[in-house]
Amino acid sequence: MNHALARLMDIWDGLGIKEEMRLRRMEEVKKHIEELLNRMISEEVDMKDRIEKSIQNCQKELKLLCHELSIEEYVVDEGMTVLQTERDLRVRLEMLLNEKNDRLEELRLLQQTDIELCTDLCVTPYYIPTGSIPSRQQLEELKEHIKVQTEEKKQRLQVFSTLRAEIRQCLDEMGRQPENSLEQDAICEDEEAFFLTADNIKALRVLKEQLELKKETMLSTLSALKERVQVLWSRLLVPQDEQETCQKSPLCPIANSIKLWENELIRLEDLKKANLKDVVLKIREELKMYWDKCFYSTEQRKSFTPYYNDDFTEELLSQHDEEVVRMRLQYEKCREMLDAVNKWETSWGQFVLLEKKATDPNRFSNRGGSLLKEEKERAKLQKMLSKLEEELKSRIEAWETEQGCAFLLKGHRFMDYITSQWEMHKKQKEREKQDRSLKKEEHTPFKTPIKRPAGSCIQGTPSNKTRKLNGTSNSAMSRTTVSNSSTASSTSSQSLNGKMPLSTIKEEMTKKSSNTDAIFNSTSTQMNILELHH
Known part of the structure; x- marks a missing residue:
């Protein structure tokens, strides 16, 4: 500035401007410089005010944005200039505004x-x-x-597709x-047309169960029709080729199959009426x-x-049909x-047959150990019968309790x-x-007693061994007769008093069977000894 004033003084000197004019001009220069400085100061003050106001506005906006974005308020470093x-507040504000816009768009x-x-x-x-x-x-x-709902969808x-x-x-x-509309929507090809609500899915499940129940009912009806037709085929002696023609019908819906077998049943019913007796x-x-x-x-x-x-009338046929159905159900209920x-x-029949063989005198003429085999088989069958009787008794008692009726065998209680x-x-x-x-x-x-001739007593007198043997045989036979008569009397007395327990009957039969075998064996042994002696 001093250089500029000196330059002005030189110019004025060269022009020959007088001192008064110079002073006046100098005053003008000073005045101009003061105005310029004042204007500059005013502008700088305005700028300062604007900056301070901007700082205030930025702080307000930052505070609001921090609240909206749920973040902590921004704190300015005290060591920084205005x-x-x-500038820091403006950059921070711009960053938060961008984040706000990004969040809103997301x-x-x-x-x-x-x-x-x-x-x-x-x-x-x-x-x-x-x-x-x-x-x-x-x-x-x-x-x-959104992730959970996407997975749920x-x-x-x-589930809907299945x-x-x-x-x-x-x-x-x-x-x-x-x-109905639900069935139409259920089979619709457009998946978007069906709302995948929980109620709709539940309704579909119920619909599926209802349809399956109807299907099972139709299948049961079809099975019953086939069974009735097959029974009539058997009764009417329908040729095999006619049966195969009906059975080999092409695959078709259940309703069509029911109609087909119903027609066959109607035909057979008409044929049955024409052949009632057969x-x-x-x-x-x-x-x-x-x-x-x-x-x-x-x-x-x-x-x-x-x-x-x-x-032979239709009523008689109907009565027979009902009785067969009743007996079939009864048999299935008690089948086991x-x-x-x-x-x-079956076991009882085999046991009785073996018992009969055991009393046959000709069984001892058999060779090859068959007698021992039969005896073992008889003992085995007797044990099996006892075991079966106990099992059947408990099972039948449980069945009678469950069914509330008696289990009859040939018109009698089982036991x-x-x-x-x-x-x-x-x-x-x-x-x-x-x-x-x-x-x-x-x-x-x-045998008539024969009179012995004189002097024959010595020759005809049996030896001591022979007398002892005969005495033993007679005593054994007498003991056997006594035991048999006592057993028979006790048995008759028990039978007179009433029915004997099953276990007592079996025990007596076993004892008698063993006694008979013992007597027969002892008798045969004595006969063999006599033959050897003679």
Whole structure:
């Protein structure tokens, strides 16, 4: 500035300006410089005011943004100048504004996805107050909510696809069309047209169960029709080629199959009416088979009087059909026990046969150890019969308690029937024993005593050994006769008092069988000794 004033003085000197003019000009220069400085100062003051005001505005906006963004307020470093503070606050404000815009944009996209998912699933979207800026935690929770809903939609879509395929298959197998809006929506190809709500999925499950129940009912109806048709085929002696023609019908829906077998049943029913006698006789054969399997007594069989009616009418046929159905159900209900009873009957028959062989005198002429085998088999069967009887007794008692009715075998309670069989067998053995004794007495010749000649006593006198042997034989026979008579008397006295317990009957039969064998063996031994002596 001094250089500029000196330059002005030089110029003025060169121009020859007078001192007064110079002073006046100098005053003008000073005045001009003061005005310029004042204007500059005023501008700088304005700038300072603007900066300070900007700082204040930035601080206010930062405070508001920090509150909206849920972050801590920004604190200015006290060591910075005004310009540094203003620039730092401005940069910070710009950064927070960008973050705000980013959050709002992210929220918009996430909410759009969430609304679409929740609309499909018919659930409430994640709530964020309108106009507010979401926090980072809220955005993360929204993302997690969208993830969960996406997985839920995927699972429901998979369940829907599975249910739709099963419902469609069920309808196709039954041969029926959708009857209501739910069934139509269920088989619709457009997955987006069906709302995957929990109620809709539940309704689909219920619909599937109902259709499967209807399908099972139709299959049961079809099975019953086939069974009735096959029974009529058997009764009417329908040729095999006709049966195969009906059985080899092409695959078709269940409803069509039911219609096909219904037509065949109608045809067979008409044919049955035209052949009533043959059909009734065929049913009677089947009925007799079930009577035999259920061990029906003669009285029980006679109680079904239509069986003995020869007036073949439709009513008689209907009565026979009902009785066969009843017997079939009864047999199925008691099948396991009837099989066990049949096993007992078979074992009992074998046991009785072996018992009969055991009393046959000709059994000792057998060689090769067959006698020992039969004895072992008889003992084995006796043990098996006892075991079967105990098992059947407990099972039948449990069955009678459960069913509330008696289990009859040939018209008698099971244990009564078993006891009667053992008693009959015992009486039969005693009768056979008596018959053998009578036959033996009839065939034994009566010996007339012969008078000995004189002097023959020494020659005809038997030796001591022979007398002892005969004495032993006679005493053994006498003891056997006494024991048999005492046993027979005790048995007769017990039978007079009432039925003997099953265990007592078995024990006595076993003892008698062993006594008979012992007597026979001792007698045969004595006979052999006599032959050797003579």
